[in-house]
Amino acid sequence: MSYPIISNTAGLSRFASELENERVIAVDLEADSMHNYREKVCLLQFSTPSRTVLVDPLSVDDLSCLQTVLADPAIRKIFHAADYDIRCLYRDFSLEVCGLFDTMICCQFLGEEKVGLAAILNKYFGVTLDKRYQRADWSKRPLAGKMVAYAAADTRYLHELASLLEEQLKEKNRLSWVAEEFERLEKVRHTDSNGPLFFKAKGAWNLHGHQLAALEGLLQWRDAEACRLDRPLFKIIDTQTLVALAQHNPTNLADLHKIALPARLLVKNGRQWLEIIKQARSLPQEKLPVFPPPTKVVDNQPTRQRLRLLKKWRTGKALELGLDPGIMINSTLLEEIARHPPAQVTDLLNFETLKNWQRGALGPEIIAILNS
Numbered sequence: 001m002s003y004p005i006i007s008n009t010a011g012l013s014r015f016a017s018e019l020e021n022e023r024v025i026a027v028d029l030e031a032d033s034m035h036n037y038r039e040k041v042c043l044l045q046f047s048t049p050s051r052t053v054l055v056d057p058l059s060v061d062d063l064s065c066l067q068t069v070l071a072d073p074a075i076r077k078i079f080h081a082a083d084y085d086i087r088c089l090y091r092d093f094s095l096e097v098c099g100l101f102d103t104m105i106c107c108q109f110l111g112e113e114k115v116g117l118a119a120i121l122n123k124y125f126g127v128t129l130d131k132r133y134q135r136a137d138w139s140k141r142p143l144a145g146k147m148v149a150y151a152a153a154d155t156r157y158l159h160e161l162a163s164l165l166e167e168q169l170k171e172k173n174r175l176s177w178v179a180e181e182f183e184r185l186e187k188v189r190h191t192d193s194n195g196p197l198f199f200k201a202k203g204a205w206n207l208h209g210h211q212l213a214a215l216e217g218l219l220q221w222r223d224a225e226a227c228r229l230d231r232p233l234f235k236i237i238d239t240q241t242l243v244a245l246a247q248h249n250p251t252n253l254a255d256l257h258k259i260a261l262p263a264r265l266l267v268k269n270g271r272q273w274l275e276i277i278k279q280a281r282s283l284p285q286e287k288l289p290v291f292p293p294p295t296k297v298v299d300n301q302p303t304r305q306r307l308r309l310l311k312k313w314r315t316g317k318a319l320e321l322g323l324d325p326g327i328m329i330n331s332t333l334l335e336e337i338a339r340h341p342p343a344q345v346t347d348l349l350n351f352e353t354l355k356n357w358q359r360g361a362l363g364p365e366i367i368a369i370l371n372s
Contacts, residue, residue: 006055
């Protein structure tokens with residue numbers, strides 16, 4: 001089966017007008033995060049009930065004609081795992097999505113064990129997606145025929161899937177639950193990370209003082225290299241290796257050779273790494289980076305006891321509802337409730353991250369647990 005690929009503004013404008021007459025469309029996108037320093041959307045997929053069309057944003061200069069249809073809440077937009085897609089659409093094209101229906105969230109609220117699209121399509125339709133294309137370089141042109149078919153499969157089954165899942169949610173009286181989740185998800189946006197790079201480096205918590213300064217310098221070096229070469233960070237050098245470098249604090253090439261490092265990178269970058277670590281070692285104490293102090297979650301016995309009771313209740317309630325405990329109510333929210341225990345259900349309005357469906361379905365039991 002062949003699928004049309006729109007690669008010019010005029011064609012996209014005609015297609016956008018066609019979409020405005022639909023009541024339901026399925027949407028997905030492919031990006032190149034595994035292959036470039038700054039990821040970008042490389043392909044958009046749209047399925048109406050009758051056909052699937054792909055849009056090439058690397059060839060179309062202006063995608064603003066899609067704004068009307070995507071922002072119209074009267075037109076349902078079916079995604080699977082929309083969080084990433086919504087962030088990318090706004091970041092790259094300033095496109096907002098309203099009228100969202102996320103089939104992955106539906107699966108989560110139906111207690112599906114596996115919620116990835118490949119697993120769900122296989123379960124409901126016996127469809128097998130070729131997972132190798134998940135990591136393909138979608139920025140390359142022309143697109144191979146098998147890649148086009150893979151991309152089209154991401155949306156062509158979503159209409160039927162959404163109908164099946166919606167019926168199951170109705171039976172469980174959970175449509176209002178997912179509707180609130182959809183509404184919140186429509187508002188997510190891509191944000192650039194703030195603060196030192198080591199904040200997000202796994203293993204950095206084990207470092208301190210000059211080691212942490214060395215790690216920050218090495219991470220900044222890697223970021224600059226990745227930008228210069230237009231490659232993702234992990235293809236320059238992995239974070240774990242940089243953490244090991246900072247932790248061992250080598251002073252010369254002989255020290256470097258004692259660390260398990262790729263020989264090619266050692267020859268190419270060893271002296272530069274040593275200089276970065278040397279500069280970190282020379283920093284005065286007052287200029288050394290530090291992690292912000294951790295927030296004390298359970299700072300007294302009554303709080304700890306309330307949290308234990310709430311977590312025990314959550315385990316049982318999640319089992320009763322057939323939901324993952326973290327989907328039902330996450331630990332951060334339970335900790336907040338344990339620190340500031342409400343006396344009655346109306347007090348739960350003070351917790352901004354507690355959703356309306358949670359207040360209604362879980363609130364009375366939470367209050368009963370706390371009052372016990």
